[in-house]
Amino acid sequence: MKVAEFIEVLAQNKNKELLFSYAQDKLVGANYHLTEVKNVQFDTTDCGGKTNFWEETHFQLWESPSELGKRNYMTTDKILSILTRVNSIKALKTDTEVKMEYGNEAFTTSVMPVKHIEIDGKRVYVSLFSEATRCKANDVCGLSAVDRDAESPIFEEQKPKIKHSSSQAMSLCEPNSGCC
Incomplete structure (x- = not known):
């Protein structure tokens, strides 16, 4: 509001x-x-x-x-x-x-x-209401939606590598890669 x-x-x-x-x-x-x-x-x-x-x-x-x-x-x-x-x-x-x-x-x-x-x-x-924290780079880091019932992130096991470019750096992120 x-x-x-x-x-x-x-x-x-x-x-x-x-x-x-x-x-x-x-x-x-x-x-x-x-x-x-x-x-x-x-x-x-x-x-x-x-x-x-x-x-x-x-x-x-x-x-x-x-x-x-x-x-x-x-x-x-x-x-x-x-x-x-x-x-x-x-x-x-x-x-x-x-x-x-x-x-x-x-x-x-x-x-x-x-x-x-x-x-x-x-x-x-x-x-x-309280807002839960969330990853804003979930599309880059391979995170999917938050399981609200369990209140924990759901990781997609077989997510392919994603190249992400920004004005400052090019990074390669995949689940469990440490980018998040």
Whole structure:
């Protein structure tokens, strides 16, 4: 979901409580705050030698220990006012993917994209999901799709050698060749 789409959902649902689900049946506590908005740039090179560049916007959610037991969640209006203030200082990149950065004592800090949003009369529910790591050069290194049930990569045993050229180097990769 793009930042602009997320903001539009908030704007269309004025003064509703905003809840975030970070795992099955797990909600970020009502004591959360939006503590930081990050314009993030990724400039990477994968194991196959291909360069990649993209941008994302991360909203950092933090649970205040001094507000444990709080029952009312932050409202869409409050989040919009924070984003308006941030935008007046440093422009939001509204065409980038929005992801939430969150962690607590029982959940390792993760950066999670929005899976879906549900709305009722009083609340906006934002479901997040964890993304698994993956090989971006799987076509070069001979890796096939990830077996999501086992959560482990499936290697094609008889994959032929593949020549891959980039502006920097020519490499020869095959499964178990060490290119990944």
